[in-house]
Amino acid sequence: MIRFQGLHHVSLAVRDLKRAKVFYSEVLKFPELPRPPFNSKGVWYAVGDQQLHLLEHPEGDTLRDRGIDTTDGHFSIWVASFSETKAYLDQTGISYEARPDSVAGFAQIFLLDPDRNIIEFAAPYGS
Structure with missing residues (x-):
């Protein structure tokens, strides 16, 4: 039996690590972590x-080319406020698809990173 304790990490392939870092570090404000000296380019x-x-993928052939498709692979981050997250995305000019009354049981915002990876922000209804 596997005794699960939680999700440790999600890895995404990107075409251009510098461009991805601008989006995740400067636009979304994710805090960077130290990364071991692997033989590949990446950021945690x-x-x-x-x-x-x-992870910067040298070929780029594993990456998505389509727009937002919520049935495709994505990762979701629980946020405290739907309205504050939406307002911040509006300030930055990032395109998104908002579902404040989603049938999921919580509000959802979907967006694409520069490599067309899908990110979901999920929040309590009415937040």
Whole structure:
């Protein structure tokens, strides 16, 4: 039996690590973590008690080319406020798809990073 304790990290492939770092570090304000000296290019971020790992993929052929498709692979981050998150995204000019009354049981905001990875921000209804 596997005794699960939680999700440790999610890894995403990116085409251009410098461009991805601008988006995740400067726009979304994810705090960067130290990363071991692997033979690959990458960056690690703290997302609460979990981590997001970005890995520069040398070929780029594993990456998405489509727009937001919520049935496609994505990761979700629980946020305290739907309205504050939406307002911040409006300030930055990031395009998103908002679902304040989602049938999921919570409000959702979906967006794409520069490599078209899907990110979901989830929040309590009415927050």
